[in-house]
Amino acid sequence: MAAGGGTKAILAALCANLSIAAAKFVAWAFSGSSSMLAEAVHSLADSGNQALLLLGGKRAKRAATKEHPFGYGRERYVYAFLVSIVLFTVGGLFAVYEGYHKIEDPHEIDHWYWPVGVLVFAIIAETFSFRTAIKESNEVRGGQSWWQFIRRAKAPELPVVLLEDLGALVGLILALFGVSIALATGDGVWDGVGTVCIGVLLLIIAVILAVETKSLLLGEGASDADVAAIGAALVDGDAVTRVIHLKTLYLGPDELLVAAKIAVQHDDTAAEVARAIDAAEARVREAVPVARMIYLEPDIARAKTDT
Structure with a gap:
């Protein structure tokens, strides 16, 4: 996938979750631990989520049609939102x-070695998956903090996988804590407490994902840095004297729509204006490569209050 789609991270998470889910279901069947059942369903849900992300990435590559002239890039946001649900x-x-x-x-946990062994195995597997997601994210997040990356990333897959893997690791630790206390005290209530904590953690992560993907679905513009770069690229000081107004919109993670009204010289011919627009578009694409769809409206330079 383009734009930091993180296909490798998604596949790593999918393989890890499928194997972990199977192991957890076996452990639950032998032990009766509610934490194990919750974690098994969690891993199964995560596997479905990764399949949804892969499907969304594939469908987003479809060519534009008459009904959808701007293409299907936002379909990746739709599937990311479904993941949160x-x-x-x-x-x-x-x-x-x-x-x-x-x-x-509450009831006591039977065959304690099943849940404990599976949880240790799952923690190791999830750690490798989380490491892959971190490595791929580091290649695209630049100088942003992790929270900024999750909030500002236009490609939804890596933030989704990061939060899923983080939630899985913390959830496994909570499950291990609940099972361990239940075994130490002989009180199965602690297994239930650990399960509730896992649920609350997943609900928090799901809400964060829903809020962020909802914003992407509604339509987000370019970052302040990219807007400034586009504005600077449009103006050459000769044919294009200034930008009257500028709007941007992400049609998908790797496709930015740019619409601007630019001021040109009042005595330029139509041919000169056309050449100025072509040159401005080329400069914008060089400055911000994801700006693939550009619409420029020329106007005569007037007062700064032009709109």
């Missing part, structure tokens, strides 16, 4: 329900 319902709400049920009707 799946994580919220299948992962978070199920874990809270299962944990509450276990607290209301």
Whole structure:
């Protein structure tokens, strides 16, 4: 995928989650641990989420049609939003329900070595998956902090995988904590408490993902730095004297729409204006490569209050 789509990170997470989900279901079947069941469903939901991200990336590559003249780039945002919904319902709400049920009707964990062994294995596998996501994210996040990267990234896949992997690791630690306390005390309530904590964690992550992908779905413009670069590239001081107004919109993670009204000399001929527009478009594409669709409206330079 383009624009930091993170295909490698998604595939690593998918392989890890499928193997972990199978192991967790086996451990739950032998031990009866609610934490193991919640974690198994969590891993299964994460596997479905990664499949959704891959599907969204594939469908977003479709060529523009008469019905969708700007293409299907935003479909990646749609599938990322679906991921947050799946994580919220299948992962978070199920874990809270299962944990509450276990607290209301606690029972001891059987065959303790199954859940403990699987959790240790899962922590190791998730660590490798998380490491892959961090490595790919570092290649595109630049000098941004991790929170800034999650908030500002236009390609949704890497932030989604990062938060999923982080949630999975913390959830596994919570599950191990709940199981360990339940085994040490002989009180199955702690297994339920750990399960509820996992559910709350997943709900928080799901809400963060939903808020961020909703913003992308509604349509976000270019960053301040890119807007400044586009504005500077449009003006050459000769044919184009200034930018009257400028608007940008991401049609997809790797395609930016630029619409601007530019001031040209009042005595330029139509041919000169056309050449100035072509040159301005070339400068913008060189300055900001994702600016692939550019519409420029020439106007006569007047007062600074032009709109």
